[in-house]
Amino acid sequence: MGADLVSRRNVLKTLSIGVAAGSVLRVIPLEAAEYAHRIIAVEKSGANGAYTPKFFRAEQYKTLQSLCEAIFPADVECGGAVEAGASEFIDLLTSENTQYQLSLGGGLMWLDAECVDRFGKAYLECDPQQQKEMLDRIAYRKNAVADTSLSQGVEFFAFLRDLTADGFFTSKIGIEYLGYIGNTYLTEFPGCPAVPGV
Amino acid sequence: MAQIAPARKVYDVCVIGSGAGGGTAAKVLTEGGLSVVMLEAGPALNPYKDFKEHVWPYELAHRGADVGGRARHELNSEFMAPNGFWEIEGEPYTTAPDTQFRWFRSRIEGGRTNHWGRIALRFGPADFRARSIDGRGDDWPIAYEELAPYYDKVEAYIGVFGTKENVPNAPDGVFLPPPKPRCTETIVKKACDRLGIICIPSRMAILTQPLNGRAACHYCAQCGRGCVTAANFSSSQVMLPRARSTGRFTLIPNAMAREIVLDKSGKVEAVSYIDKTTRGENRVYARAFVVAASACESSRLLLNSRSNSFPDGLANGSGVIGRYLTDSVGSSLAGYFPQLEKVPAHNHDGVGGMHLYMPWWRFGQKNDFLRGYHIEFGGGRHMPGVGGFDGVCAQYEGYGPSLKQQCRKSYGNVIGFAGRGEMIPNEKSYCEIDPNVVDEWGIPVLRFHWEWGENELKMSKHMQETFREIIETGGGTVLGSRTQASEDHSTEGRALTDSAKAKASGISEGGTIIHELGTVRMGNDPKTSALNRNCQAHSVKNLFVADAAPFVTNADKNPTLTIMALSWRTSEYLLEQAKKGDI
Numbered sequence: 133m134g135a136d137l138v139s140r141r142n143v144l145k146t147l148s149i150g151v152a153a154g155s156v157l158r159v160i161p162l163e164a165a166e167y168a169h170r171i172i173a174v175e176k177s178g179a180n181g182a183y184t185p186k187f188f189r190a191e192q193y194k195t196l197q198s199l200c201e202a203i204f205p206a207d208v209e210c211g212g213a214v215e216a217g218a219s220e221f222i223d224l225l226t227s228e229n230t231q232y233q234l235s236l237g238g239g240l241m242w243l244d245a246e247c248v249d250r251f252g253k254a255y256l257e258c259d260p261q262q263q264k265e266m267l268d269r270i271a272y273r274k275n276a277v278a279d280t281s282l283s284q285g286v287e288f289f290a291f292l293r294d295l296t297a298d299g300f301f302t303s304k305i306g307i308e309y310l311g312y313i314g315n316t317y318l319t320e321f322p323g324c325p326a327v328p329g330v
Numbered sequence: 331m332a333q334i335a336p337a338r339k340v341y342d343v344c345v346i347g348s349g350a351g352g353g354t355a356a357k358v359l360t361e362g363g364l365s366v367v368m369l370e371a372g373p374a375l376n377p378y379k380d381f382k383e384h385v386w387p388y389e390l391a392h393r394g395a396d397v398g399g400r401a402r403h404e405l406n407s408e409f410m411a412p413n414g415f416w417e418i419e420g421e422p423y424t425t426a427p428d429t430q431f432r433w434f435r436s437r438i439e440g441g442r443t444n445h446w447g448r449i450a451l452r453f454g455p456a457d458f459r460a461r462s463i464d465g466r467g468d469d470w471p472i473a474y475e476e477l478a479p480y481y482d483k484v485e486a487y488i489g490v491f492g493t494k495e496n497v498p499n500a501p502d503g504v505f506l507p508p509p510k511p512r513c514t515e516t517i518v519k520k521a522c523d524r525l526g527i528i529c530i531p532s533r534m535a536i537l538t539q540p541l542n543g544r545a546a547c548h549y550c551a552q553c554g555r556g557c558v559t560a561a562n563f564s565s566s567q568v569m570l571p572r573a574r575s576t577g578r579f580t581l582i583p584n585a586m587a588r589e590i591v592l593d594k595s596g597k598v599e600a601v602s603y604i605d606k607t608t609r610g611e612n613r614v615y616a617r618a619f620v621v622a623a624s625a626c627e628s629s630r631l632l633l634n635s636r637s638n639s640f641p642d643g644l645a646n647g648s649g650v651i652g653r654y655l656t657d658s659v660g661s662s663l664a665g666y667f668p669q670l671e672k673v674p675a676h677n678h679d680g681v682g683g684m685h686l687y688m689p690w691w692r693f694g695q696k697n698d699f700l701r702g703y704h705i706e707f708g709g710g711r712h713m714p715g716v717g718g719f720d721g722v723c724a725q726y727e728g729y730g731p732s733l734k735q736q737c738r739k740s741y742g743n744v745i746g747f748a749g750r751g752e753m754i755p756n757e758k759s760y761c762e763i764d765p766n767v768v769d770e771w772g773i774p775v776l777r778f779h780w781e782w783g784e785n786e787l788k789m790s791k792h793m794q795e796t797f798r799e800i801i802e803t804g805g806g807t808v809l810g811s812r813t814q815a816s817e818d819h820s821t822e823g824r825a826l827t828d829s830a831k832a833k834a835s836g837i838s839e840g841g842t843i844i845h846e847l848g849t850v851r852m853g854n855d856p857k858t859s860a861l862n863r864n865c866q867a868h869s870v871k872n873l874f875v876a877d878a879a880p881f882v883t884n885a886d887k888n889p890t891l892t893i894m895a896l897s898w899r900t901s902e903y904l905l906e907q908a909k910k911g912d913i
Contacts, residue, residue: 326512
């Protein structure tokens with residue numbers, strides 16, 4: 133990441149200097165540098181260190197992490213949702229939004245209560261098979277049609293899935309997993325590579 | 331008792347608003363030798379601090395979703411250049427009962443040009459002669475040929491890419507070479523070719539070659555974030571710096587114009603404005619005034635400028651100010667194109683917007699509605715963002731490795747289509763001063779009235795059918811309307827209400843295409859228009875309007891390029907008058 137930034141800054145500078153002569157723009161390289169430095173500062177502030185949840189209680193946050201990881205797990209190719217920062221992202225947004233607090237905070241309470249009803253213990257204490265059974269119930273809308281007592285759980289999980297996707301696919305890990313190539317400087321746009329049928 | 335008045339600074343021209351129209355006026359007038367003072371209701375812009383070009387989502391704690399996720403599915407992601415808002419705290423607007431209208435306003439140097447789509451289409455000859463051709467609406471007091479030289483000047487100065495195509499009523503311009511099509515665009519063009527729909531390189535105010543000291547585009551697709559190298563056009567980076575370089579330009583930021591004040595001779599002498607930083611009221615004096623605050627904001631200022639000579643608002647003897655409000659007809663539909671699954675990972679970014687588009691291809695043919703629309707489209711392997719996977723998650727549900735793989739497989743295979751069509755002005759769509767509400771600066775606010783006409787609903791329906799045809803001919807499957815066209819089952823078998831009819835047609839909510847215009851229209855007859863053929867008030871010789879308020883029609887072409895061409899023409903006229911000593 134450090135190397136990326138250096139090159140990004142250099143490119144920015146080069147481009148700026150390139151247009152400075154006779155430009156209608158007042159290009160001030162100092163400001164350009166400051167711009168890049170701000171980005172670095174933002175990145176550093178998010179680096180390492182144990183995360184202290186802003187909204188969820190410690191136990192709830194563990195459950196949240198467990199659900200995020202179940203939605204987008206680590207595999208041989210790349211890390212999962214927790215490593216991608218999805219749970220931190222969700223906690224941050226939730227700490228700022230009372231609707232999210234109701235639907236996610238309340239949703240986690242619902243999940244634990246449902247697990248206690250079915251298995252006699254909260255979600256995190258359930259064994260993997262029980263957790264899977266629970267998730268299989270709330271991960272599909274059709275289950276709520278068959279059993280309306282699941283509908284709040286299905287609603288909760290669908291929203292959590294969307295936010296986990298946000299967190300995962302906007303991370304460095306997720307973007308690389310998707311194979312997005314871009315956000316760079318090209319002198320010419322190459323167009324579409326030759327592919328049969330396209 | 332005699333009073334000694336302090337020597338008052340009088341500028342040659344005061345321009346109200348710093349966007350496309352105001353910026354163009356400032357450039358042309360200062361280059362012509364006049365001193366210009368500009369009022370902007372928002373702060374000054376600093377691209378190096380304010381733009382988030384090339385920032386990755388993971389470099390921001392909210393990943394672009396903004397505080398509390400408020401930017402999910404909104405136009406204003408955290409990455410966007412400072413641009414504007416659907417709602418501004420302390421500055422409300424109201425809508426009449428049973429009316430839906432949304433008004434997007436900017437409060438920043440450069441106005442909405444900081445984020446606009448850069449789509450730069452000329453109005454065509456027929457667009458200026460609407461009434462002569464089909465009997466609806468009105469003709470402009472000027473012909474295309476009179477504006478054409480100013481389109482040339484604007485394009486040559488700001489830089490617009492495109493190609494000479496000779497499409498009827500979609501005039502070619504002064505073009506830079508276009509970028510190559512993306513994979514998504516290649517697929518759509520093939521489908522259009524089979525359907526007889528014209529699909530050609532788009533026309534966008536983005537440099538594909540260096541121009542006037544600005545660097546060429548570096549193809550990061552992030553025009554909406556603001557471009558630090560100004561390879562795309564904005565008033566703040568292209569018009570205002572040129573005005574500044576003359577030494578004759580003064581910008582007063584955070585200045586909310588409240589009222590335009592007449593002198594004893596019936597000419598305008600000053601603008602009263604609120605300094606938002608001190609909440610104090612100031613006046614700025616000039617010999618001529620160019621109002622370019624955006625169509626509805628300009629109407630508001632004129633309507634709020636009442637005097638004995640103009641009890642219904644400045645230059646409003648005709649009563650037309652606020653009337654003839656239109657927006658573009660908008661409708662959209664998306665399709666999934668499975669052949670894109672086979673395309674290897676590659677850089678798909680391109681410019682910030684479409685490389686190809688479809689101008690109105692049925693001009694002069696028999697249609698079941700009047701006027702026409704163009705089609706914009708986009709999609710493919712863009713930088714992932716928040717909200718971008720809601721669709722695939724809703725479709726496949728579940729969790730775990732299979733969902734993760736499905737997201738990757740589906741990524742970048744969706745193409746969205748959006749129509750932009752012409753609305754014919756109607757009696758029921760207008761804005762006026764709300765008699766009961768003021769904003770936090772004490773300025774009475776606008777109240778909107780809105781209704782789409784039958785012609786617009788038919789047009790929107792046609793858009794939906796066309797998008798479906800293109801998607802299916804191109805080998806894709808329709809993903810269900812974004813405008814919820816098909817979701818209103820409750821109305822079946824009953825008389826449709828107006829809003830239900832609008833929903834069924836898939837038409838956009840009024841104002842949401844952000845092409846609202848026409849509210850201080852120009853014309854030859856002072857009884858039916860507020861401005862003459864030079865965008866000069868019929869009744870106040872040193873008052874001009876230079877945004878989209880003077881437009882007589884809202885053709886199926888995005889208005890910004892025409893705002894600039896018209897403002898350039900108005901400004902040259904003002905310069906001439908000033909030289910003659912008439913102003």
